[in-house]
Amino acid sequence: MSPFPNNLAEAIEWLSSYGAVPDGGVTRTLYSKPWKEAQQVLKEWMEELGLQTSYDPIGNLFGRLASKDSMAPTILVGSHIDTVLSGGKYDGAYGILAGILALKHFKEHQGHPKVNLEVVSLCEEEGSRFPIACWGSGMMTGIYCIQDINGFRDSEGICFEQAMKEAGFGIGEQPDVVRSDISAFVELHIEQGPSLERLQKSIGIVQSIVGQKRFRITVKGEPNHVGTTLMKWRKDALLGAVTMIHDLYGLTKEYDEDFVTTVGQLFVEPNVPNVIPGQVEFTVDARHPVNSVLSIFCEQFKRQFLEIAQKLGLEIGIEIWHNVQPVQMDAKLQQIVQTICINSNISYHVMNSGAGHDSQLFARMCPTALVFVPSQGGISHSPSEYTSNHDLETGLSVLIQLLHRLAYK
Amino acid sequence: MSPFPNNLAEAIEWLSSYGAVPDGGVTRTLYSKPWKEAQQVLKEWMEELGLQTSYDPIGNLFGRLASKDSMAPTILVGSHIDTVLSGGKYDGAYGILAGILALKHFKEHQGHPKVNLEVVSLCEEEGSRFPIACWGSGMMTGIYCIQDINGFRDSEGICFEQAMKEAGFGIGEQPDVVRSDISAFVELHIEQGPSLERLQKSIGIVQSIVGQKRFRITVKGEPNHVGTTLMKWRKDALLGAVTMIHDLYGLTKEYDEDFVTTVGQLFVEPNVPNVIPGQVEFTVDARHPVNSVLSIFCEQFKRQFLEIAQKLGLEIGIEIWHNVQPVQMDAKLQQIVQTICINSNISYHVMNSGAGHDSQLFARMCPTALVFVPSQGGISHSPSEYTSNHDLETGLSVLIQLLHRLAYK
Structure with a gap:
């Protein structure tokens, strides 16, 4: 029997066991042991699914479903693997796991896409170990450079570079990390607020990050x-x-x-x-x-x-x-998601994100879509963070339709 | 040459050396070593001046200028010897030192009073070592009882009774401490607020303690x-x-x-x-x-x-x-102080005390007068606490006139 999950519900539980803490939360801070183990099992799972995997020099993990066209650009889908201290199971993790399952679906049912489809497990977004948020996406987009981490130490006095090296990463030159082949970025994320639940909507289509x-x-x-x-x-x-x-x-x-x-x-x-x-x-x-x-x-x-x-x-x-500064999500991608929701009879709400996300960094480089699913009680960054399987699956179905539209039509 | 001070200015500096701390303040908390030393040198000074000295069982120190009439009541004058952590030189100390100098004056110039005159160095008012303010006056007036200290420990875990015993005190029965012969209590104190300075008045006549x-x-x-x-x-x-x-x-x-x-x-x-x-x-x-x-x-x-x-x-x-509850000071005594100020051409202000004082406890037992002198900048409980010699001497002259009126006329 495969050690890997078969669906979204299983995947959420499986990944949350890496960094599980006694209060029911997940603590998986950048370059820590549970963080490294989680990246590693994601890599093994993606390999079992037939994706081409790779790390970049700072620890962002990629799983690629390649186009036959060697000149084709890449559509990137994913989110972040790190958590706050005693955070929830869904924040970040959901976007990565849904991305993997979407690519699994395409691999099994659609074959090679017209453009490369790549899922990314971004190494860091929260900034909970070191005082720098969106490190993974900031480096990929060239908005951050390696000098930005100078002098950063965690609460135990370990410096950023040492922590990165101990996790098996470390770069000499910045250009190793920047990607110039990305034509779009798609992030599926829990809302972390109460709007969708209060309005009884299944999908949030983000216009802008405040x-x-x-x-x-x-x-x-x-x-x-x-x-x-x-x-x-x-x-x-x-x-x-x-x-x-x-x-x-x-x-x-x-x-x-x-x-x-x-x-x-x-x-x-x-x-x-x-x-x-x-x-x-x-x-x-x-x-x-x-x-x-x-x-x-x-x-x-x-x-x-x-x-x-x-x-x-x-x-x-x-x-x-x-x-x-506020960042606008791509208007065309918003329209496509809206059309998908209408056609699939999925309730949606066009909204802003009051929280920061990796999409904020990618949106400055390429068309970017950020899609939310409801958070029960609006609670996040807590062991009580929860989204129902039904809502998680709805988000995944929208993601699959969006990527299908972008990579196969 | 006498080791004891000759005037108020010298007396303030002399007493503040017991418990002096590096920042210029005084730390003399209840039953501590500097507290005990300070009580002891006050006792020696009073003996040198010819007063009859005694401690009561909890450490209140008395210096008596006795009446020839063995049935005469006692007029008590004084204040508290203890300080807050790194407090000033004047808070409490002034009222004791002025009381001793007043009795010195009477001993030298007036002989035996009609009633007993007694100066008291009350063992505790601030409540800065244990969470009980006005312990000395509360016990003398019977408002507190020995059981009130049960369970009290200082920041180092030393219990109240042990601290008292180590300082050489300790009582079995409460009645030892209560005094029934007190016919009036007079306290001279720094204002600890800015009113007198702002109004440019030399003396504050307290109507009530709020x-x-x-x-x-x-x-x-x-x-x-x-x-x-x-x-x-x-x-x-x-x-x-x-x-x-x-x-x-x-x-x-x-x-x-x-x-x-x-x-x-x-x-x-x-x-x-x-x-x-x-x-x-x-x-x-x-x-x-x-x-x-x-x-x-x-x-x-x-x-x-x-x-x-x-x-x-x-x-x-x-x-x-x-x-x-608010406590009224004695109206007759206020009038006498007012008359003294007018006759001596001393500016005064009738006011309330926003801070608590030992007078608050005595006022429930006997006619009580509380008289203020200005505090520079209104500052107290700080090494910066200051009252000019001129203002200190004015307060002493009012005290001498008040006691003369009460004990010799």
Whole structure:
């Protein structure tokens, strides 16, 4: 009996055993032992299915169903193999496994495609071991270069290059990794949000991946005795921060529904009940699919923050530490997916992705399609991450039809 | 040459050398080695000045200038010897040293008083080693009992009773400590706030020590991905907390100037930039000299908090963990101090104390006067705590006149 899975449900369980942790989650960080084992068994499975496999120098794994035309370009399908700490079974893994099963289907039923079909297990997207997200796709598209990892160490002090070498990879020259033959990239992924479930749709067709701007705000006041300092004499950094955050959410309401703003992290100094806060540091994360809208919002809130600080006699520092432009998915590919859904009587929703994905990098190089399936409760990055088999299979059927249309017609 | 100080300025520096720490502050926590040494040198100095000294069983130190009338009551003057970690030279110490110098003055110039005059170095007020404030005065007034310390351990795991025994103290029966002969208590203290400095007044005559209510608020929402969860679908615990705190400060403005409210401590869970806060815990500290006003305010803010939580779909828990009633200082004694200031052409301000003091405990047993001198910049509990010699001497002169009026007229 084959040690390899026969369908999507089996495949999800099988792959999640590599890096399984006691709480039911999966921890498979870049270049770790379970990561290497998972890439290796995927390679063996693809070989058993008759695909031509290869690693690139940084550990991206490919399985190729070649065209007879040696000059033909390549349609790449896949997602990422790495996870966050104690993440779910579906995030990333689903896109790779569905890609393999799609190519298995074509190999068994359709023979050689007109263009090369290649599934990729991208080595890294989350950035959970080292502080660099989408390393695999960033290197393939030439958006990152090897120097970008200089100085990065994981939480145990192991440097990026050493971790890569210990996993059996490592490159001298960047051009080894960049691919110039890719004519399209297709990624199937769980939504990681609640929209499809709430709207009772089976497929999400992504128009754009939102732009993100992240800021660190530092508000400085004067720590003083809470009992002996009248309200009018205070310079309360937390009062300042609270007023700013309150106004930030008020401002967000004036924008369209696609606008999301979050203060996720906040630290108070000295953070004791009987001292007026002398300093507060907090983050602002703002996301929207239209860059100019995002920029206008950020200018507005910064102006408001400065006014509040001035009014309350506080000092303020505003530092941007993450700035990613929105990226459009290919309009033609969106149309094809929409047509497939309509013809197959599959409910769909045209939407934006509020989370980053490898597609974001590929879209800057080639026509790219990002297709979502529902996430139960919108939960992701957690052992509770779940998508029903029915939804997983629906996504796979859309993927097969899309690739068939692109590679056989 | 005498090892003891000749005036207030010398006395402050001399006492602060017991427990001096490298940052310029003083760390003299209850029953510690520097605390014991400081009590001991105070005892030796008082003996050299001709006062009758004694410790009570828990370590309160007394120096007595006795009346010839063996049935006469006792007027007690003093403050506390202990400090916070790296506290200032003046907090507590000033009231003891001024008390000793006042009795020195009477001994040298006035002879036997009509009532006994006694200076006390109270063993503990801050509660910085064990979680019990005003232990010395609480035991003397019978408001605390020995059982109140059961289970208390310091940060090194040493239990209260053991620490007391190692310092040479320890009681079997409570009545040993309670004093029934006290006819008045007088405490001279630094303001620890900026009012006197800002108003350019030399003396603060305290009307009442404010009541305090402290709460711990827990707001629970749902942690979710910041990119994939639309604003309308969020249960953001920090948005809830921020709205509550914003409203809390708005409500405070509707009250009189004596009302102070503070959120000094706030914790966010999971407190990472890209996850919507699932839980926020924060403290509310509310203080006012009139108990009914304080109670009405607290009922109002609790009702507002519940409404906000309900509106945003959040769970909320409100727990009160500190509840101290306001305490009035003696009106007659206030009048006497006021008359002294007017006759001596000393500027004064009738005010409330937003901080707790030993006077708070004595006021429940006997007529009590609490008199402030200015704190530079309002700073206290810090090595930067400072009061000018001129202001210290003004306070001492008021104290001498007050005690003279009470004990010799």
